[in-house]
Amino acid sequence: MRTEMNAGTDPRPDEARLHALVDGQLPPAEREALRAQLAADPEAEATVKAWAAQREHLRALHAGVLREPVPPALAAAARHLRQEGRRLDRWQRWGGIAASVVIAFTVGWLAHGWDQAGAKPRQLAEFGRQAVVAHVVYSPEVRHPVEVTAAQQDHLVQWLSKRLGRPLKVPDLTAQGYELVGGRLLPGEDGARAQFMYQNARTERITLYVGAVDSGAKGPSDGGTGETAFRFTHEDGASSFYWVDQGFGYALAGRMGRAELLPLAETVYRQL
Numbered sequence: 001m002r003t004e005m006n007a008g009t010d011p012r013p014d015e016a017r018l019h020a021l022v023d024g025q026l027p028p029a030e031r032e033a034l035r036a037q038l039a040a041d042p043e044a045e046a047t048v049k050a051w052a053a054q055r056e057h058l059r060a061l062h063a064g065v066l067r068e069p070v071p072p073a074l075a076a077a078a079r080h081l082r083q084e085g086r087r088l089d090r091w092q093r094w095g096g097i098a099a100s101v102v103i104a105f106t107v108g109w110l111a112h113g114w115d116q117a118g119a120k121p122r123q124l125a126e127f128g129r130q131a132v133v134a135h136v137v138y139s140p141e142v143r144h145p146v147e148v149t150a151a152q153q154d155h156l157v158q159w160l161s162k163r164l165g166r167p168l169k170v171p172d173l174t175a176q177g178y179e180l181v182g183g184r185l186l187p188g189e190d191g192a193r194a195q196f197m198y199q200n201a202r203t204e205r206i207t208l209y210v211g212a213v214d215s216g217a218k219g220p221s222d223g224g225t226g227e228t229a230f231r232f233t234h235e236d237g238a239s240s241f242y243w244v245d246q247g248f249g250y251a252l253a254g255r256m257g258r259a260e261l262l263p264l265a266e267t268v269y270r271q272l
Contacts, residue, residue, distance in 0.1 A: 128242035131209035131251030146182030206254035213249035241265035
């Protein structure tokens with residue numbers, strides 16, 4: 001049953017209309033009517049403002065990528081999808097932000113990687129950067145920080161392991177003061193990504209971002225193991241330590257400095 005707003009009798013707008021408002025897809029009259037309705041619903045209005053801020057944040061981070069020409073192979077694939085009449089509804093599961101931004105973010109990232117021959121080190125750096133982006137987008141969420149909560153940890157691990165095509169482990173960080181909140185599935189350059197979220201008693205959150213990544217590491221530099229050393233990135237107030245082990249990338253992100261994040265990353269590394 002839909003809840004009623006405190007002021008007035010109009011039903012609370014559903015998320016599809018709110019997404020359409022953020023994406024600028026509503027006709028002017030409907031847009032103004034919805035904005036007037038939101039003025040009487042502070043909770044829904046706050047949700048829209050948060051989505052709009054996330055949308056602009058992602059656009060700013062990927063402005064350069066989104067301006068690049070779309071590779072012919074990707075354009076052909078898009079035409080094929082339109083011809084097949086496939087809907088984009090499935091993209092809504094990638095998170096509580098405007099669906100069109102997620103699509104643009106993913107397509108832009110793919111386009112960026114497909115035309116960059118020999119850019120494997122750059123792809124690894126981009127993996128660490130995307131871990132920071134995912135952390136910045138999802139860690140502030142109050143209502144929907146994860147898709148599956150820690151109460152269903154077995155289901156969460158089985159589901160994400162199946163989607164990523166590899167058995168996953170969830171590190172235990174209780175000794176470091178962090179409890180598992182849950183996890184979600186995200187899109188990635190080389191396939192799906194998993195994000196596990198943790199929170200401490202001060203409600204500070206860290207996220208572990210996991211997925212297949214080709215680091216280009218091989219030969220004597222890494223002993224033929226396909227591993228890389230820890231690397232660090234910092235952007236927009238959030239930091240990440242990231243590394244590759246057997247063709248799989250891991251990145252631990254949080255709004256903290258290098259010295260505070262490093263021992264947490266080392267703990268995660270030892271448990272994986």
